[in-house]
Structure formats: structure tokens, C-alpha cells
Amino acid sequence: MKLPPPAMRDFIGRATMTLYFTVCAALKAATTVADISKAEWTTSWFIDIGASIASLGFMALVVATTVTRLPPVETARGLEPRISALIGCFAAVALTAVPHVNVVPQLELMANITTVFGFALCIWCLWWLGRSFSILAQARRLVTAGPYQIVRHPLYACEAIVLLGIILRNPRWPTVAVGLIVLAFQYRRVVNEERVLRTAFPEYQEYARRVPMLMPRPSSIGLPASDPR
Template sequence: MASTRSTATAMVRDRMLTPGYCCWSGGGVGRRPDAAHRAVPDADYAARLAPLKPPPRERDWWACVMLNPRPHAHPATELRKRSPTSTSSPGTFPCCQKWNAQAVIIPQQTRELIGRSAMTFFFTVCATLKANSVYTSLADATWQARDVIALASGIAGLGFLLLIVATTIARLPPKRSADGFQPRMVALIGAFATTTFIALPPVEVAPAIALLADIIVLIGCSLSICCLAWLGRSFSVMAQARQLVTAGPYRLSRHPLYACEAVMLAGIILRNPSWLALGIATIALCFQYLRIRNEEAVLRSVFPEYASYAEQTPMLLPGLATRRKATQQLQPQ
């Protein structure tokens, strides 16, 4: 059976490579039509075919047909124009026509609506769970200093989640988004990796450490609310450019929201110290840095003034750009 199949394959291949045969727009193989049915005259056909090299033979031809799902036809097989009724591209083979369908492209407005709806639903669920936690803490509070700080921290976290929902619903349409799979995956991991903390078992810590952790979380949440309020309708999880914000906290740092979220994350780690929590936080911070780089690449491509803004403003911590510029001025030329 194998020898019969190889013999038949060789016969078909040699038949197709015969000078009088080539592939036409319908994907089939056959002898050139006569002059009455041919769109290109013989002289023109011969003139266009003369400078071309012969079609690839043996292994190259076989790899083109069997290994490439969308084979690039030899130029000699593409001389005949595509007919209006043809459904396949010139030079394609029948066995590969099922891969020739055009890819489905989702419009930008549809993708934006899907992303906005998914984010709104997710953060609404998170805000609902946080509200339930705050209500429970309020009912069980003894109104000591530690309980008051913990309650204020929970309320600040709830306010931050509600503000995310509001800005997601009212945000502006993007002017440009980062292309490719990597920026989207980096944004998702960086933004939602810390949500796995809710699955970690609670850890008992000293009351003083718990109080310090709640204070740090309260400061981080409060500053995050301030930064998000200034960012407003330009907020996005993905690497997208909507509107360049350089006022308020963004006058001191290019990404103050990420810096404040890092402060909040430090308080959460201090409240639940474990190697697993520390590993999750490290992964989240690494992806947040990649997320920053992707966002800046998009902003630089859309807003020409972002380059001068980046030279004068540090990435995360305020004051670093001024110190770096002063150090460069003090260095001997």
C-alpha cells in the first residue's frame, strides 16, 4: 500500500511539474486552456513566463504543499488572474483551501465594550465582597484604635474599588492599544495576580504588626484613590493611550498609581506574612514593571510631548529625576 501511494504521489507531482501544467485560480491542476478561453494571449504569457525560474522540485515543492498551511505559490503559477467567481487565491492547492478563509476581525468598539463589561463585572463583585467585609467589621468593632484603623482601611479599599468601577464605565475610547498577545497577558497578570491573596490561609501576627499593616494599607488606598481621581477617564488596565495626564500627582511621578498600589501591597504582605504571599507579590511587581514599559511605549507613539515629560518626571518615586539631573550636571564633561 505504501509503495502504491508513493508511486501515485510521484506521478501526480511529475504531472503537475510538466511545463504544460500549472495551478489556476480555482485551486485545481490542469493543462493550460486553449486560446479561446485564455485571458492572457500566448505571446504575453510566454513573455511573462520567460524570465521566471522553473517551479521548485522534489523536497522544496513537497514541503510547500504538505507542510505550509498557506503555501506561497511559485510566480509561474500566479500569472493567471483570479476569476471573479473564484473562492480561492491564485496558486493554492485544493488540500490547503480550508486554511485560506479570512480571519475574523473583531471591531475596536466591540472589543472595548467586552473589556469594559468584564472589568465592570469583576470589580463590582470585588466591591460587593469588600462591602460585606466592612459591614461585618463594623458590626463586630469594639472601637479601639486597632479596630478603627482596620475599619478605615477597609472603607478606603471599598472606595478604591468603587472608583475603579466608575472610571471604567465612564472612560474615554482608546486612541491606540498595544499590539500582540504579550502586552495583554502582562496587563492581566500584573493587575489581577494579587487577587489570589483571598485564597491564602490567614496568618496570626502580633497586634502591633497588624496595626502597622493596616496603617500602611490605609495610606496606600487613600493615595491610590487620589491618583485614580486625577487619572479619571483615562484609566485602563491594558496598555492603551486615551488622554495624557500630567497634572496633580502625575506632575511628581509618571506612574503614581502603581507606586501607591505597591505601598498597599506592602501592607497586605505585612498583614499576611508567608513565602507564598511574598512570591505572588514579587511576580505581580515584575509584571507591573513590564506593564509600565508597554504603556510608555504606547504613550510615546501617540503623544509626542511624552518624551519631554518623561525626561523631567521620574517613573515611580518623586525626586529621582531631579537628583539624576543634578548628578549628571556635577559630573565632569
């Protein structure tokens, strides 16, 4: 069976992602409006609403960057990078099927604060990544400024913070199990993206030498930013 040309595959992937995240954003907007209408005016309520708004903002930015993204200059070959990308990105949806357990208010508050913080960082990372964003392991343009001067894959690190918030809010073994699966496949996405970026951009080798992969070093924080866009 002959595959569609790369331009057509990119269009299909872009259209599918746009539709999926648009639907997710619409559903999140509806639930957020419903939650706001039940105004409880407590600290926990404000933080919970903040988490919903941050999540909605992140999904809206995903749609915007997907629609306007640049064509890829290099794409990971083979089936494994595609499977890892899809599972790593969408496996967390399974968390919605895990029955919720009641937790103490202090833990719920900590979970909500962690989620808000994580989503805020995700928006920051995605804003800098901009038109280079994609789900699959692809190289579009090398971004080394903003959060990308602290670690090479900050969006994945920040998504892990969001995942931690979700687990804290519903600390059950299925939630932890799904979280570990997501993290495992997210790491595979990082490895696959590293290979693609090293192939597409000769200067990536020097960038990787200076900047850590996922965990920031003190020396990598506070460097002057230069926007390559």
C-alpha cells in the first residue's frame, strides 16, 4: 500500500490534532463555565478554576500552534516513534476513567496548585516552541531560547508536573500505573526527538553539550535569552 506524500500526511495529522484538541477545549470550556456558575468563593475553588482555565489556555495554544506550524524538515522513521508519540500524548486520557477517591482538603489544594503551576509552565514552553510544535518526533526549527535554554525538552518536564498534580488529586494505584506508562512513553518521545534533531541540525550537538535534557542545572538558569524565531 502506497503512503500519501509527506505534505498530505502532515495535513492529515494537523487536521486530526486540530479537531481533537478543539473538541477537548470546547468540553473543558463548558465544564469551566458550569463550575464558575457554582461560585463557592473559597481558596480551593479559585485554585480549581485557575487550573481549569490554565488547562483550557494550554489546549487553545496547542490548536493555534498546530494550525500554524512549519513543515517538517526531518521526521523519525519507523513505527515505534509514532506509537510512542501517540501513547505518550494521549494515554493520560485514561485517567478520566479512574474512579475518584476523596482526599483531605490539604492534599486537594496541593494537587490543584501543582496542576496550575504545571499548566502555566506548559503554556510558557509552548509559546516559545510556537510553530515548531508537533506530536510526532519531527524537526521543524531549532528553538534554544526561553525555557529551552534551561533544558532541551522543557515541555515534557512541565507536563510531568501536571501529571503529578492529577495523581495527587486521585491517589489510586490505577492512576499511578497510568502515570508511569505515560512517563515511560514520554521518555521514548524525548529519545526519538533527540535523534531527529541531531540529524536535522548540526548545531544541536553543541546545544546538547551545554544544556541538560530534562533536569535543569544551576548554571543553565539565568542565561540571557535570544529569540531565534
